[in-house]
Amino acid sequence: MKEAYLELKDLTKSFGNDADKVVAVDHINLQVKEGDLVTLLGPSGCGKTTTLRMIAGFHTPTGGDVYIDGVSMNQIPPNKRPTAMVFQNYALFPHMTVFENIAYGLRIRKESNDEVKRKVEDIMRLIGLENLGDRQPRQLSGGQQQRVSLARALVMEPKVLLFDEPLSNLDAKLRVSTRLEIRKLQQRVGITSVYVTHDQEEAMTLSDKVVIMDRGLIQQVGSPAEIYSHPVNRFVAGFIGKANFLQAVVDSVESEQLVLQFLGKKIVAPRWNKEIKTGDEVLIVARPESILPEHPNEELVEGVVVNSVYFGSQMLYEVELPDHTVLQIEVADPQYHPIFTQGHKVGLAFKDRSLHVLPMEK
Ligand SMILES: Nc1ncnc2c1ncn2[C@@H]1O[C@H](COP(=O)(O)OP(=O)(O)OP(=O)(O)O)[C@@H](O)[C@H]1O
Numbered sequence: 248m249k250e251a252y253l254e255l256k257d258l259t260k261s262f263g264n265d266a267d268k269v270v271a272v273d274h275i276n277l278q279v280k281e282g283d284l285v286t287l288l289g290p291s292g293c294g295k296t297t298t299l300r301m302i303a304g305f306h307t308p309t310g311g312d313v314y315i316d317g318v319s320m321n322q323i324p325p326n327k328r329p330t331a332m333v334f335q336n337y338a339l340f341p342h343m344t345v346f347e348n349i350a351y352g353l354r355i356r357k358e359s360n361d362e363v364k365r366k367v368e369d370i371m372r373l374i375g376l377e378n379l380g381d382r383q384p385r386q387l388s389g390g391q392q393q394r395v396s397l398a399r400a401l402v403m404e405p406k407v408l409l410f411d412e413p414l415s416n417l418d419a420k421l422r423v424s425t426r427l428e429i430r431k432l433q434q435r436v437g438i439t440s441v442y443v444t445h446d447q448e449e450a451m452t453l454s455d456k457v458v459i460m461d462r463g464l465i466q467q468v469g470s471p472a473e474i475y476s477h478p479v480n481r482f483v484a485g486f487i488g489k490a491n492f493l494q495a496v497v498d499s500v501e502s503e504q505l506v507l508q509f510l511g512k513k514i515v516a517p518r519w520n521k522e523i524k525t526g527d528e529v530l531i532v533a534r535p536e537s538i539l540p541e542h543p544n545e546e547l548v549e550g551v552v553v554n555s556v557y558f559g560s561q562m563l564y565e566v567e568l569p570d571h572t573v574l575q576i577e578v579a580d581p582q583y584h585p586i587f588t589q590g591h592k593v594g595l596a597f598k599d600r601s602l603h604v605l606p607m608e609k
Pocket of ligand 1: 293
């Protein structure tokens with residue numbers, strides 16, 4: 248197995264001319280291992296779709312190159328690339344049966360009738376479309392249409408499968424079940440995949456690696472857990488999950504941890520970034536589940552509960568600090584903890600190991 252099966256090298260795309268040039272993708276580098284599913288995630292306009300379309304060959308890069316299995320794609324037109332795309336709107340032919348929709352690409356490739364039949368039937372079985380071959384797309388549900396679209400891509404045996412927000416036309420419940428199906432199938436077939444979404448939950452649950460993009464740049468590449476626990480900057484921390492941001496000063500640096508001064512109290516956090524020094528101003532990223540309201544004592548940062556909501560399995564608090572910052576706090580298993588209501592004074596215990604400290608951004 249090669250380390251990088253799909254590689255983007257210095258890939259760049261700008262649109263328009265000098266006067267109103269948009270740099271949609273700005274010199275990005277990415278390596279995807281064989282069999283991995285990688286999602287491109289980021290806010291609208293960050294360059295996800297443009298990147299996907301360059302891999303497929305629908306957009307010609309302004310600079311850089313795409314390599315698949317070690318081969319440069321620059322001179323290879325889209326229909327000759329070893330890629331297949333699953334589209335948001337399914338893009339099925341309305342007057343063809345499900346079978347013929349799936350068979351379409353194989354027929355263009357002039358494969359024999361026997362081969363076409365064998366491959367299409369195999370893939371229909373794999374995806375659970377066995378009894379739907381004679382139907383037309385309008386006789387299928389949205390979820391079934393999306394499965395046909397997936398079958399049509401997979402039957403071509405591409406080296407890299409590309410997904411362009413494939414679930415955005417489905418309702419919320421179907422989105423969740425279909426994304427699990429996609430993930431299971433992708434792992435079973437072992438196909439290298441690039442998946443574009445702006446839904447962070449989708450990205451976190453589907454991916455081996457998540458690529459966070461913003462304004463044409465890759466901000467971070469990592470496993471869902473790495474991205475959540477160790478975001479490289481404020482943008483990533485705020486984009487993935489909920490985060491409280493606290494400005495603090497480094498009191499001392501120990502081998503494995505930082506001691507921080509925050510509102511006159513000491514907070515300990517793991518020393519993840521080795522460049523942070525004593526005296527530095529830093530930003531603590533505290534996830535809502537990393538803070539626990541307790542009865543006040545002189546070692547804990549003080550706050551006042553401004554809102555508390557009981558959810559059974561969870562208690563949600565908003566706690567105002569003396570500097571008027573309001574923190575979002577989530578307590579799991581509330582029956583094991585004191586319950587506070589609006590107006591209560593609390594002391595805030597920070598769960599050391601789940602805090603993440605970033606250098607202050609200039
Ligand atoms: N054909 C085009 N001509 C001009 N500008 C374009 C074109 N396609 C995309 N852009 C611009 O490039 C930038 C990146 O667009 P892109 O579609 O890749 O973003 P995206 O992250 O996929 O966003 P979304 O989630 O909204 O689809 C945007 O500023 C967009 O307006």
